[in-house]
Amino acid sequence: MDNKKKILVVEDEATLQKALNDVLVQEGYNVLSALDGMLGLDLALKEKPDLILLDVILPKMDGFEVLKKLRENDSQIPIIILTNLSDISDIQKALDLGATTYLVKADFHLDDVLKKIKETLSKN
Numbered sequence: 001m002d003n004k005k006k007i008l009v010v011e012d013e014a015t016l017q018k019a020l021n022d023v024l025v026q027e028g029y030n031v032l033s034a035l036d037g038m039l040g041l042d043l044a045l046k047e048k049p050d051l052i053l054l055d056v057i058l059p060k061m062d063g064f065e066v067l068k069k070l071r072e073n074d075s076q077i078p079i080i081i082l083t084n085l086s087d088i089s090d091i092q093k094a095l096d097l098g099a100t101t102y103l104v105k106a107d108f109h110l111d112d113v114l115k116k117i118k119e120t121l122s123k124n
Helices: 014-026 037-047 063-072 088-096 110-123
Strands: 006-010 030-034 051-055 079-083 101-104
Touching: 006 014, 006 037, 014 030, 014 110, 030 037, 037 051, 037 063, 051 063, 051 110, 063 079, 063 088, 079 088, 079 110, 088 101, 101 110
Parallel strands: 006 030, 006 051, 051 079, 079 101
Antiparallel strands: none
């Protein structure tokens, strides 16, 4: 039985997605990836990850829509929003839709992401 935590990374920027995946795998997580919102939503509903890292600006379906649909499906999966949008209204919208927390891409390092993931998983 594999008891590693499963993390879904929904990020359309391939280099960032690869960097996140590599760091998470090194930390011992099982990692699933999606490059667009529709695939991210499908994977989230099928695979039921322990946590989702979700970009807001995505092809096919934006992160807000993914978040909304997950919450409509009664999903309680903690979701960390990754965004370039530092506008407080966007951040508030994500939190109102049920995001657990958020990180602004320009402001974070991979260590910050890991710390936020560990904090979030330890609460659930």
